[in-house]
Amino acid sequence: xxxxxxxxxxxxxxxxxxxxxxxxxxxxxKLKSFRASEKAYRYYSEQDVYLFLNDxxxxxxxxxxxxxxxxxxxxxxxxxxxVFQGRLVKMQNLLAKLEDxxxxxxxxxxxxxxxxxxxxDHNLGNWRDLPGVFFAYDIEKRTIVLADxxxxxxxxxxxxxxxxxxxxxxxxxxxxxxxxxxxxxxRGNGLKYVKAIVAKNPLDFLFESGDxxxxxxxGVSQNLEIREKIPSILGCVAVxxx
Amino acid sequence: xxxxxKKFGTTLSSRPTGKxxxxxxxxxxxxxxxxxxxxxxxxxxxxxxxxxxDEFLTPILDQYKDKVSLSHTENPSVQATxxxxxxxxxxxxxx
Numbered sequence: 001x002x003x004x005x006x007x008x009x010x011x012x013x014x015x016x017x018x019x020x021x022x023x024x025x026x027x028x029x030k031l032k033s034f035r036a037s038e039k040a041y042r043y044y045s046e047q048d049v050y051l052f053l054n055d056x057x058x059x060x061x062x063x064x065x066x067x068x069x070x071x072x073x074x075x076x077x078x079x080x081x082x083v084f085q086g087r088l089v090k091m092q093n094l095l096a097k098l099e100d101x102x103x104x105x106x107x108x109x110x111x112x113x114x115x116x117x118x119x120x121d122h123n124l125g126n127w128r129d130l131p132g133v134f135f136a137y138d139i140e141k142r143t144i145v146l147a148d149x150x151x152x153x154x155x156x157x158x159x160x161x162x163x164x165x166x167x168x169x170x171x172x173x174x175x176x177x178x179x180x181x182x183x184x185x186x187r188g189n190g191l192k193y194v195k196a197i198v199a200k201n202p203l204d205f206l207f208e209s210g211d212x213x214x215x216x217x218x219g220v221s222q223n224l225e226i227r228e229k230i231p232s233i234l235g236c237v238a239v240x241x242x
Numbered sequence: 243x244x245x246x247x248k249k250f251g252t253t254l255s256s257r258p259t260g261k262x263x264x265x266x267x268x269x270x271x272x273x274x275x276x277x278x279x280x281x282x283x284x285x286x287x288x289x290x291x292x293x294x295x296d297e298f299l300t301p302i303l304d305q306y307k308d309k310v311s312l313s314h315t316e317n318p319s320v321q322a323t324x325x326x327x328x329x330x331x332x333x334x335x336x337x
Contacts, residue, residue: 060314081256085253085255088253088255092288092289104318106289106290106317107317107319107322109255109288109289109317109319110255110289110322110323113253113255113256113291113293114255114291116295117255117257117293119257119291120256128328138277154290164335178330189292189326189330190292190294192326193292193322193326196322196326237303
């Protein structure tokens with residue numbers, strides 16, 4: 001077999017989706033396979049799969065930017081925390097097999113878990129329309145993407161910090177101060193945890209909420225550079241490269 | 243009393259499962275004798291995050307304070323989570 005062709009099982013593992021999902025994508029044209037005949041095995045062009053993989057961030061942003069929410073592809077959609085936890089462990093099992101990870105897989109999983117948990121914990125009963133998170137990963141490209149159509153950092157933090165006026169201010173507080181968006185409960189440390197892990201490991205992390213965007217990398221723990229993001233989004237998007 | 247966290251799972255990440263674990267362990271905690279120490283053992287834990295820790299570890303530390311010690315904390319995610327808890331709690335537990 002041509003080395004640039006991949007089996008459906010290999011592609012399923014690379015994308016973190018089921019073989020059935022790939023068959024459906026083949027039928028609806030989302031990711032086409034090559035078959036010698038209608039009953040022959042499906043093979044995928046490596047290049048097609050990589051192009052598809054490069055779109056994860058784009059898919060997440062597009063989903064969050066939509067005026068009216070529609071369910072993303074079931075492979076990326078965790079409608080409840082239970083579904084998210086199951087898929088998190090599935091990703092953990094894949095990462096555990098990688099021998100050349102520069103960051104311990106337990107830290108990557110804990111970081112991603114915290115981002116997803118935050119989405120559920122802070123938006124329970126307050127989702128804009130669709131509950132849940134978009135959660136997709138590309139093991140080959142070392143990229144993990146999460147997004148939610150929730151309230152975003154500013155509205156969440158305004159419950160306990162009504163003086164906050166901009167998304168950039170909210171992002172600064174979320175990543176640097178111990179504060180809870182669910183006061184009077186003592187919580188809300190997830191993003192400080194993310195920053196601490198990224199600061200000590202060779203990771204690139206992008207976080208967007210409202211019209212604010214923050215990039216973190218190894219060595220950065222103070223003087224966060226928060227930039228303006230256009231167009232503005234209503235929930236949150238996180239992209240981790242490991 | 244020895245609390246082996248692996249008995250609650252090896253990926254300890256979410257707030258709901260941390261809360262459930264704490265509730266499930268209440269009958270055992272009630273059997274604690276006066277003055278008895280608690281050792282929380284992380285052996286076998288693969289992933290440990292602050293949301294789970296905040297629901298399980300924090301209330302035990304609040305209630306039993308200096309009677310609590312932690313063991314087998316070598317896992318990087320355990321270390322990172324304990325670092326954060328340590329910052330919040332100003333180091334009132336013994337690793």
